[in-house]
Amino acid sequence: MSVVTLQEARSSSERYRAAFEAHGRADDPLTGLRRAALERFVAAGFPTQRQEDWKYTNLRRLEARTFAPAEGTALDVGAHEQRWIANAGTRIVLVNGQWMPALSSPGPQLPGMTLLTLRQWSEHDAAAVAEFVARTSRAQPSALEDLNLAFFEDGVVLDLAANARPDQPVYIVHQWTDGATQVMSNPRVIVRAAAGSRCVLIEHFAGAGTGECFTNAVTDIDIAADAQVEHYRIQQESLRTFHIGHVNVRLQQNARYSSHDIALGAGLARLNLGTTLQGPGAHVALHGLLAPLATQHLDSHTCIDHAAPHTTSDENYRGIAGERGRGVFNGKVIVRPAAQKTDARQSSRNLLLGAGAEIDTKPELEIYANDVKCSHGATTGQLDATALFYLRSRGLDETTARTLLIRAFAESVVTSIGPQAVRNHLEQLLDERYALPAGVSS
């Protein structure tokens, strides 16, 4: 045990070191890996606004708190199931970051697909986990990814055999217990799609409770040649939650990845979504909706790294900020010298619903090849007064007209969603979010 207690430690990252000493298990096969990550985290500290990548997002409130690693615990399914997406697919429920078999309904194993808990994998083959993490970690992982690595307890490992095409999505629910407060979870989802396989992964950060919690989630996806992964990330955590997400995707030849980043929840949320197109013909499509209300701060930083020739990317982000909400979008595109014939498109369109709302959007292009097509466009505006008048002149009341125009603005992201259950869920959330006030008739 360490002699440094939580209260005595001066800097926030040192307090996490104390928590690490207090919670670490002597028999943890990954101790070496974790400790190295922790030391990197302590050395780097929390990101600050002096770093270009964090210019618009201030983590001081997160840094001021110290969240203890959460305990996994049983949960009353009935109270939460209504928040989950019904019939979304093979369901896995992580409560406070830990797989709860009793709540999950993996059903019969689908051919070619293996689902393991990360804890099981770590216990049975720690060397394989260590090797995987070492191989997939970026040369310089971000500090908060290191924090996840130091503390992760559990997660999901999804392996697809060559040409496996399970006929239903894998639906992962990240759920907090109602009473959770001052705790953090560091779930890790690993997807390895072998050549020619296809799958749909739905990650649903369903939130709960009113306590202050810290979600620091990592999703790591490897897509082999000719394989396809469709990834939904529905973030609707409760307003006092800090949500940090890291998604790292690597694509080989002719592989395809699509992301659907739906950010509606948390008081402060930041997603780092990085894709690397390592093989010729690889394609990524990133769709996103950032919809802050109240005093929410929702930030998505995406990076598309074209590292091979004939790779393509298509990015469409929509921001809708209301009340005193703030949205941040940063779309980085790198075209490496070898990546000739790259075709990269980016569009960021944003809607401000009130004078107190703000959206900061920035394309960031680094192009080192000369035979490429890259386009980007960003707009920010308010609801179109003429369109509003047009709808009202047809008999629709102002609230309905506004709601319709807001919904129309999100439409291209909504229609990018394939699984009907997910699309219905999002439509319902948007209906609630921008609904008519009680008593107003349409």
Place this chain on the structure above:
Amino acid sequence: MSMLKIENLHVRAGDKQVLKGLSLEVGAGEVHAIMGPNGSGKSTLVQVLAGREGYEVTGGSVRYQERDLLALPPEERARAGVFLAFQYPVEIPGVNNVYLLKAGLNALRKHRGLPELDAFEFLALVREKMKLMHMDESFLNRGVNEGFSGGEKKRNEILQMAVLEPALALLDETDSGLDIDALRVVANGVNSLRRADRAIVMVTHYQRLLEYIEPDRVHVLSGGRILKSGDKSLALELEKRGYDWVKQEAASA
């Protein structure tokens, strides 16, 4: 019966006085044409009548079916039977054309204490009206005016009018940007909607439209006021002689 009675209307847009004492009375069953040079206030008039924000009424009154029209928000005017066919219909991607029609019609019906139409009844109604406007059913499931040509947009306006069945229809430059075939379709649509209990006010630059939709009254609007009124022969005279003689006549009167 008086459908619309405008008395001494003064309207300002920003710091510009656009309407300066306009008076006009339109009875049920009548078709009126308002003509005038650019910038005379024609579009301002119909936009103010439909309830567009951004204009300040500084004097005068507007009675519609014995009610104070200017006191109502735009949606209540629509529900009470006022319809504006826009000069530049707005494209609204993401809002379905058929959805708008149905929501609008049901808002009107609800206001009048009528049951809402179900999807089946509504589609039957719209199909019938689309035939009238020579519109393909594929228009229904597109976004409102999204990617429509100029002519298609104007036809869509008259389709909406046919579905909503207003008591007072205001047509703002409905002929602009139409080729002769499209003009015929639009005019036939409007003519088929002439009824004893409906009034139509058309704003137009050109006499051409009036060859197809014959007005009962023609008014010359210039400098924010009605300078001269007459029957359809006035339109022909304007076509021949322009507007200056009307202005001179008014100045010397």
